[in-house]
Amino acid sequence: MQTLMVELDERSYPIHVGPGLIDRGDLYAPYIAGRQVMIVTNETVAALYLQRVKAQLGDYQLAETILPDGEQYKTIDCVEQIWDGLLAARFNRRATIIALGGGVIGDMAGFAAACYQRGIAFIQVPTTLLSQVDSSVGGKTGVNHPRGKNMIGAFWQPRAVIIDTATLESLPPRELSAGLAEVIKYGLIRDLEFLAWLEDNVEALRALDAQALTKAILRSCAVKAEIVAEDETEQGVRALLNLGHTFGHAIETDQGYGRWLHGEAVASGMMMAATLSARLNDLDAAALARVETLLRAAGLPVHAPEGMSSERFLELMRLDKKVLDAGLRLVLLDRLGQARVEANVDEALLVEMLNAYPRATLARQRDDSIG
């Protein structure tokens, strides 16, 4: 087991990473506030891991909320189910929520914790690569709205994050690849050395090599923690974490939640951001090719969805919350390993890039990648 401390003054917390950690009751105990524990999970994850987690918590008053599996259930209605469960169990403000599952479960359980009696403790037990490297750090919680992703939410920090790398063995390969999109992002925005390591190790990661996974997860969390520590409430440098996300959110909204995985949409979005950076002469052709090669090697799409027009991209991007009242803000690359926020993107250039950017169905791109 290796541990990374996320330093946030009185809200600092540990991220433990290693195989078999969900069976380590001693890792949960120090972070459970009172005697009441609510486990929030989904039907898929419950079948795999719920009993094992409960077996470690026999001394507590336990309750559970098992939600349906999928991004389309990341709604205020599901969060209300958690609140109803907490109140039905008569849990007080010293109760603790354990989020057992991927990012959707973590975001909803964290938001439920943030707002139950104005804030209770929660512990993250992320079981997908995406949530392990993305949701473990930053304190973002919330739900989607029919008009946009993550529109309702709060900043709320976990007391601890427990990452069991062995849970990735039950993860579909497609979701592992989606998680790798965020891992690659950390290399692209801030760490050229890590990016090069990923180019050498992407096959080992896809083959679930434990040592490679541990390094990739820890390094990803460390990069994110550095950035978040500099900017906890997302006024400045933290915006760099959104590389590919404005394009990606547009893809997800257009396609309907859950059709493209978040990581797949972000991968395609990062490729679009890199392409725009190349048009601005920040990236040369060789650098752009490295981005595409690595994304493809990770099993990720690099084209936009078939049939999604440039106009549709612009329409959806304008609603994105990273777009301020004036101008069009995007994260672009100065070079590999260094990103910047471009506050006033030239809309004509953006449209030109969007028009020229290749489209393909997701299925076709996945066939290419697997083949």
Added chain:
Amino acid sequence: MQTLMVELDERSYPIHVGPGLIDRGDLYAPYIAGRQVMIVTNETVAALYLQRVKAQLGDYQLAETILPDGEQYKTIDCVEQIWDGLLAARFNRRATIIALGGGVIGDMAGFAAACYQRGIAFIQVPTTLLSQVDSSVGGKTGVNHPRGKNMIGAFWQPRAVIIDTATLESLPPRELSAGLAEVIKYGLIRDLEFLAWLEDNVEALRALDAQALTKAILRSCAVKAEIVAEDETEQGVRALLNLGHTFGHAIETDQGYGRWLHGEAVASGMMMAATLSARLNDLDAAALARVETLLRAAGLPVHAPEGMSSERFLELMRLDKKVLDAGLRLVLLDRLGQARVEANVDEALLVEMLNAYPRATLARQRDDSIG
């Protein structure tokens, strides 16, 4: 106009108090983050003041959410209406919410602001005495749940509070009295001199004397601000602000939201806390009589609801979020002007007090008070 600064480091904000302030556009402008303003109000207050506030905001992109009037509408459904309105207007994270109304509107609009895109600016324009002296300070926002009051919410600070004392002229006398319950509370828990001033000025306050109102509002906000500054997230001394509230919430829940006004339930609850303090020999008979005389002079109930059993009190008090996993915590009085948290109230003594405590219908108590 007088101004009190609430000191909370980078989240410090002013409370402006005086007649005619809702027509002062110059007071809003410095605290509006971007160009988008959503006014949240209810049907009653909209008819009286909405056009006047809008007249001051002609330069902004305006939207409004008008909710039904009453504590029974303090629900997550109404907060969702605000979120839907913000999204329908395509407001981004630099939008500002103005809460125009009493505590119910302030709590819901504040909660909507806390969770819209993980937090946007809001300005309080409280139009009832209760909300002016209670909701202006402390950052508590949220909604009720069928199983309990204020069970869902967040801590979120306003950018500014604008209190127009002239709005109290449109307030029913019964609601003015309910607001005086919280004013009296500040004297009881922390300021004997202010309590004595209230004994001398309660008639002037009920007659809406502008000078007396301004002093009472400012002093109440100042006492609360002192306490909140010491303890922003309610771990310690802030619990004193709950004098009478554990009993009061039980009354409100038993009677159904909106039948007893919050301030009426708190008044009766403070009398119960004072009575328990007298049984513990902290208050003498003369001090207890002063509490009762002042509450009656303010037009407030001092008995529990007719037919509400001691068992029912205990059942509902155990769900109250101020009651921790172990023991029964109540705020009691050491003496007039000084309160304490009693962490392990003797349940037998509590039951004895509850059994002996007089019951009367609210209507009967109001008749007594008016007569």
